[in-house]
Amino acid sequence: MARLVEYADRMGVARFCVFMGMDWNYEPTPEKFRQENDEVMQALSHWHHRAFGFVYLNPQYVKESLQELDRCVSDGPLVGVKLWVAKHCNAPELDAIVARAAELRAPILQHTWLKITGNLPGESTPMELAALVERHPEATFICGHTGGDWEQGIRAIRPYRNIYTDLGGGDPTAGLTEMAVRELGAERVLYGSDIGGRSFASQLAKVLGARISDEDKQRILADNFKRVLAPILGAKGITP
Amino acid sequence: MSGQIIDVNASLSRWPLRRLAWDEPAALVAELRGLGITQAWCGSFDALLHKDIEGVNARLAEACAASDGFLLPFGAVNPMLPDWEEDLRRCAELYQMPGIRLHPNYHGYTLEQPVLAEVLRQATARKLLVQLTVTLEDERMMHPLLRVPPVDCAPLPGVLTSIPDAQVLLLNAVRTVPRDLLRRLAVEHGVYCEIATVEGLGGVANLLEDVPLEQVLFGSHAPLFYPVAAVLKLKESALAEAQLAAVTMDNARRLLNPQ
Numbered sequence: 378m379a380r381l382v383e384y385a386d387r388m389g390v391a392r393f394c395v396f397m398g399m400d401w402n403y404e405p406t407p408e409k410f411r412q413e414n415d416e417v418m419q420a421l422s423h424w425h426h427r428a429f430g431f432v433y434l435n436p437q438y439v440k441e442s443l444q445e446l447d448r449c450v451s452d453g454p455l456v457g458v459k460l461w462v463a464k465h466c467n468a469p470e471l472d473a474i475v476a477r478a479a480e481l482r483a484p485i486l487q488h489t490w491l492k493i494t495g496n497l498p499g500e501s502t503p504m505e506l507a508a509l510v511e512r513h514p515e516a517t518f519i520c521g522h523t524g525g526d527w528e529q530g531i532r533a534i535r536p537y538r539n540i541y542t543d544l545g546g547g548d549p550t551a552g553l554t555e556m557a558v559r560e561l562g563a564e565r566v567l568y569g570s571d572i573g574g575r576s577f578a579s580q581l582a583k584v585l586g587a588r589i590s591d592e593d594k595q596r597i598l599a600d601n602f603k604r605v606l607a608p609i610l611g612a613k614g615i616t617p
Numbered sequence: 618m619s620g621q622i623i624d625v626n627a628s629l630s631r632w633p634l635r636r637l638a639w640d641e642p643a644a645l646v647a648e649l650r651g652l653g654i655t656q657a658w659c660g661s662f663d664a665l666l667h668k669d670i671e672g673v674n675a676r677l678a679e680a681c682a683a684s685d686g687f688l689l690p691f692g693a694v695n696p697m698l699p700d701w702e703e704d705l706r707r708c709a710e711l712y713q714m715p716g717i718r719l720h721p722n723y724h725g726y727t728l729e730q731p732v733l734a735e736v737l738r739q740a741t742a743r744k745l746l747v748q749l750t751v752t753l754e755d756e757r758m759m760h761p762l763l764r765v766p767p768v769d770c771a772p773l774p775g776v777l778t779s780i781p782d783a784q785v786l787l788l789n790a791v792r793t794v795p796r797d798l799l800r801r802l803a804v805e806h807g808v809y810c811e812i813a814t815v816e817g818l819g820g821v822a823n824l825l826e827d828v829p830l831e832q833v834l835f836g837s838h839a840p841l842f843y844p845v846a847a848v849l850k851l852k853e854s855a856l857a858e859a860q861l862a863a864v865t866m867d868n869a870r871r872l873l874n875p876q
Contacts, residue, residue: 384818388853492757493764526758528635548755548814549846551637551839575816578849586843588638 378420381572382427388577393570394602395420396431396459396486403497404463407441410434414449421454429606431457431486436464436471443477450483456609458485466501467508475509479516482608486543487518490525503533510537517605519567522546527553531560538565541605544597545569549579554587554597563593567602623869624649624844625748626788626813626836627657629680629688630673633666634760639840642680646687649839652848657688657839658869660718660748664693670704678712691718691748694740696732697725702739709743715873716746718788722768723753729772737776737783746872747783751790752814753841767793770802777806784872789814789838796827803828809872811836812850812864821854821864834872835865 378395385393398413405413410433417430432449434442449455458478464470466487478485489503490496503524510518518540524530525547534540542557542565557566570580584597610616627649631640639645640662649657659681663673674692681688692708694701694717708714717740719733726732740747752767759765770790777783786809790799793814802808810828812821813836824833835851837844851861 380818384853387855388849490757493759493761494757547758549843550754551639551841551843552635555638573818576818576820576850576853578820578853579816579846582843582846582849585849586845 378424378428382424384577385427388581390570390577390581391599392427392429393572394429394431394457396457397433397461401461403461404437404499405433405435407435407438407445410442411445411448414445414455418449418454425454429457430455431459432483433459433461434474436460436466436468436474439470439473442474446474446477446481446483450478450481450609455483456606456613456615457483459488460485460501461488462497462500464499465505467505471509472512475513475516479513482517482612484517484519484541484605484609486521488521489530490522491529492525503530506540507533507537510534510540514539517541517608519543519605521569522571523553523557528556531557535560541565541567541601543567543569544583545571545580546575547571549582549586551586554583555589558587558589558593558597563589563596564601564604566593566597567605568598622652622654622835622848622865624654624657624837624839624847625786625834625869626811627659627688627839627844628662628841629659629677630661630663632662632841633763637840639844642684642688645840646684649837649844650687652845654837654844656686656869657837658691658716658748659688660691660693660750664695664718665720665723665753668695668698670695670698670701671707674704674708674712678714690714691716691746693718693720694736695720695724696736701736705736705739705743705745709745714745716740716748716784716786718748718750720750722765727772728768728770728776734776734779737780737785741780741783745784746786748786748788750788752793753789753838770794770798773808774798774801774806777802777808781806784875785809786811786834786872788836791815791820791824800827803832808832809834809868812847813838813842815850819854821850822856823854825856825860830860830863831868831871833864834868 398416661677681690811834837847
C-alpha cells in the first residue's frame with residue numbers, strides 16, 4: 378500500500394478505492410473472501426486518509442456474502458461492494474445482495490467484459506449488468522471497465538441512470554472517454570486506474586487526453602465518485 | 618521532461634474501425650507537439666488492408682514531406698504481394714525513408730517463413746531500420762470480422778542469428794511478447810522496443826530491468842492511443858535524467874544515425 382501511495386503521489390492521485398486482497402481468486406470461498414476483506418481493512422487502518430475500500434463478495438454464497446456485507450460495510454469501514462467473475466450478474470442469487478447493499482447505500486462495482494475471445498465461465502457482460510439493474514432501480518451500480526468492448530458497453534448501460542461507468546482497465550484507446558461523455562453524460566463517468574494490472578499513467582490518459590471540457594474532466598476524476606459515495610459516507614459520518 | 622521527445626510509434630490515415638481524433642496529419646502533429654514531441658516516426662494504417670502498397674507509401678511520404686520534418690515516414694512492405702522487393706526499393710531510393718514497417722499478422726505470414734528473413738536481408742543491405750508491429754489492438758475486443766492475433770515472435774531469435782546486422786524495432790511488443798523472449802531478443806540480438814504498451818506501476822522502470830537502456834525508445838501508438846499516456850508513463854517511473862534522455866531522444870537519434 379505504501380508503494381501504491383508513492384506512485385499515486387507522483388501522479389497526483391489524492392485518493393483511491395481498493396478491494397480484493399493480495400491473492401485474487403475467481404471464485405473465493407467464504408473463508409477466502411473474508412481473508413481478502415480483512416487484508417483490505419488492515420491496509421485501510423493505516424491509510425484511511427488516502428483510500429476507501431469495497432467489500433469483495435461471491436454470489437455463489439449468498440448467505441455468507443450477506444453476513445460479510447454486514448460485517449465489513451454495516452459494521453465495518455468499507456463503503457461499497459465489489460463483484461468480480463464468480464457468477465453472471467443477472468443471476469437471481471444477486472438480488473438479495475443488491476437489495477442489502479441498496480439499504481446500506483453502498484454502490485456496487487460489477488466487473489464486466491465482452492470478449493470476442495470468450496469470457497470466463499462466470500464473467501459478466503454489460504448486457505447482463507443492465508438486466509440486473511432493471512430489477513434494482515433503487516441501487517447504485519458501477520459498470521467495471523465499461524464492458525471492455527466499450528463501444529458496446531456504453532450502449533448496453535445507456536438507458537439506466539443508476540449505472541455509472543468505470544473507465545479503468547483496457548488500453549488507453551482514443552475515443553473511449555469522448556463516447557462515454559457523449560452517450561452517458563459526463564456525470565455518469567468515473568476514472569479508474571485498474572491498478573495493479575494497469576498503470577495510473579495509461580488510465581489517467583483516458584481522461585487527461587480526451588477532447589472534453591476541463592469541467593467534465595474534473596467530474597470524471599473526482600466529483601462524480603464523491604457524489605456516488607456521499608450517501609454512505611454521510612450515513613457513516615465520514616467526510617469525503 | 619526536457620520537451621525533446623522522438624515518438625517512434627505513430628500512424629497516419631484512418632484506423633479501419635473508427636474515426637480517431639487525430640487521424641489527420643495536421644491534428645496529429647498539433648497534439649504531439651503540445652506534448653513536447655519533436656518528431657514522430659509514422660507508418661500508415663492503410664497498409665493493414667490495402668493491396669496497393671505503393672499508393673499507401675506514396676501518400677505517407679507526401680504527408681510526411683508536408684510536415685516540415687516533424688513526421689518521418691516508415692513505408693510498408695507486404696512480402697505476400699508480388700514484387701514486394703520493388704516497394705522496398707522505392708522506400709529506400711525513391712522516398713529516402715529511414716526504415717520500413719512490417720505487419721506480419723495483418724499480411725498473413727509468420728516469422729519462421731523464409732520470406733521474413735529475405736525482407737530483413739534486403740532491408741539491412743539498404744541500411745533500413747525495420748519496425749515490426751507485434752499487435753495494434755487488444756485481441757479480446759477485435760471486430761468479429763477482423764480478428765488478427767498478435768505476431769508470435771518466438772521464431773525471431775533464430776531468424777536474427779543469420780542476419781546479425783539487422784536493425785529491428787518491435788512496436789507494441791511489451792506485455793504481448795513473453796518477458797523472457799523480449800529480454801533474449803534485446804540482450805542477445807540487439808532488438809529495440811518502445812513503451813506504448815507498457816503497463817503496471819512504474820512500468821518503464823520495470824522494462825529497463827529486462828531491456829538495456831540503450832534499446833528502449835519512446836512510442837505513443839498515436840492516434841489509436843491517447844498519446845499523453847506514453848508521456849505520463851515516463852512521469853510515473855521517475856527515471857533519472859540520463860535514462861529519460863536515452864528513452865525520449867538519444868536512442869532514437871542513434872538508431873537513425875549509427876556511427
